[in-house]
Amino acid sequence: MQYMFLIYGNEKAEATTTPEEGQAEMQAYFGLNAEARAKNVYVVAEALHPTSSATSVRSRDGKLMTTDGPFAETREQLGGFYILNCKDLDEAIEWAGKIPGVKHGTVEIRPIVDFSAPQN
16 A cells, blocks of 8 residues: 655744755655655655745636735644555554655655555
């Protein structure tokens, strides 16, 4: 089953990291990517630009409305994601614990609906 790992962190706090800290965290992400590929669970992983670059879109009464920024103000912002093939939630939790951002933020795990599978 595929799981999406949504990586949340505090953009303001991340902005205060030193270049050395940032490089060390990126190396940890590169290591995780290599491990996930080697174990054949890797599907895709991407980082996102800051929330200041986001545009939220809503439709009300047939009209599209756009707002600069994320949908809601929160303490943690979505910074990136992984999609991995895991046998079950327990394995997904193990992988979430390896994501470097879990040390200072939150990783939300969501199973992905497989619309090609028979539906009851």
